[in-house]
Amino acid sequence: MDISAAGAGKVQIRLFTKQEQYALPDVPYTIDANVLPTDLNNLINTLLEQSNVKSAFFDFLILNQYLQGTLIEHAKNNNFSFENVIEIEYVEKYPAPEPQDCLLHDDWVSAVKTRGNWILTGCYDNTINIWTTKGTHVLTIPGHSMPVKALSWVSLNEKEAHFVSVSQDQTVVLWKWNIAENTARSLCIYKGHQRGVDCVDVSQDARRFATGSWDTVLKIWSTECQDENGDSFMKNASENCPTKAPLMSLQGHKECISAVQWIDSETLLSGSWDQTIKIWNLSLEGIQSEITANKSFFDVSYSPLNKLIITASADKDLRLYDSRSNQGPVIRSTYFGHTQWIQSVTWSTTDEHLFLSGAYDNKNKLWDLRSTKAPLYDLMGHSDKVLDVDWSNPKYLVSGGADNTVRIFKSKKALKTNE
Incomplete structure (x- = not known):
């Protein structure tokens, strides 16, 4: 039955899931074409109850897209026919993250980064702060002379941690935090950028890190600091903090580099206000590929799980790119x-x-890439624009804002998986 000719009518569907605990018999069902996700949810739970399976809340996917609205509307919007049995996948609904603590600062919070049970925050009052994921303030670290714009962990164990901070003061600093003594000191100051530094990311092996700046240059640095005798400052820090030059400088962007991320040991991703994303080959010290848009990129994030790039731009929309497309980098x-x-x-x-x-609408939003028209959840709490978000620890979604706060949301799913 063709949807354009049939109106609402009745349609046949087949329900399936990859979550074996909720599997139903593989038989077709006849339903009304005006069915809503809530109706499908009730149908599945009725069938599960007959098999003595505990009820749950589900979302529904047709051709790998979330069903939002009626089935007939979804068919019209996605140009598929009702002539054949419609395959509908159901997945357990991702639970809403729970609001946790609000971490108060003295100025805008422009950088947040979590590792393990610790949260690093960078602030417009030029300080770095360390917190527990339970909301306890641990340490304030002065050192920069202008706002801290980004942070990245280098290493962490029970005794000590190393991390990198970048600032509008044009410097990059490698820090050592002695956890037992709760003291922090700078190990190296990295100089070479000619304008404020906006982003940083540490390589997977923790031996190098990359920074992007308003001077439009991408720089690669070593985390290994050595004194004149060749002794490593990572192992035995000197009181005299040395200054280090970059291992490599990569030129190609025309405006501020707002985001940088290691894809692998020889590949970097960068996003810029010049409306481009560049993928760099460090072995060749050049650009491997490029994505061009008509909006400045404020942030980009690459997923090693799906090989896709999500971008934040100077408009109201997020865009998903696939840099591996045969037609060149395209918006998915x-x-x-x-x-x-x-x-x-x-x-x-x-x-x-x-x-x-x-x-800047003061909101965090949690998305599923298969739901383009609406997020899974709005995470409320900030009273001014959100400046940075982090999900490094699967248990905690963390954000910093211009309301001088950090907001923590706990993921119920990650907690249930880990417990």
Whole structure:
């Protein structure tokens, strides 16, 4: 039965799931074409109850796209016919993250980064702060002379941690935090950028890190600091903090580099206000490929799980790019929901479908890449624009904002998986 000719009518569907605990008999069902997701949810739970399976809430996918609205509307919007049995996948609904603590600062919070049970925050009062994921303040670290714009962990164990901070003061600093003594000191100051530094990311082996700046240059640095005798400052820090030059400088962007991320040991991703994303080959010290848009990129995030790039731009929309397309880098999907500029975006590290965004509309939004018209959840709490989001620890979605706060949301799913 063709949808354009049939009107609402009756249609045949087949329900299936990859979650074996909720599997139903593989038989077709006849339903009304005006069925809503809530109706399908009730149908499945009725069938599950007959098999003594505990009820749950589900979302529904047709051709790998979330069903939003009626089945007949979905068919019209996605140009598929009702002539054949419609395959509908059902997945357990991702639970809403729970609001946790609000971490108060003295100025805008422009950088957040979680590892293990610790959260690093960078602030417009030029300080770095360390917190527990339970909301306890641990340490304030002065050192920069202008706002801290980005942070990245280098290493962490029970005794000590190393991390990198970048600032509008044009410097990059490698820090050592003695956890037992709760003291921090700088190990190296990295100089070479001619304007404020906006982003940083540490390589997977923790031996190098990359920074992007308003001077339009991407620089690669070593995390290994050595004194005149060749002794490593990573192992035995000197009181005299040495200054280091970059290992490599990569030129190609024309405006501020707003995001940088290691894809692998020899490949870097960068996003810029010049409306381009560049993928760099470090072995060749040059550009491997490029994505061009008509909006400045404020943030980009690459997922090693699905090999896709999600972007935050100088408009209200998020865009999903596939840099591996045979037709060149193309937009796979556009996501609508924010009402002002989107400042920050990051993928889940454990689920290839999920990502988090933060915007000037004071909201964080949790998305599934298969749901383009609406996020899974709005994460409320900020009273001013969101400047940075982080999901490095699967248990915690963290954001910093111009309301001088960090907001923490706990993922119920990650908690249930890990417990």
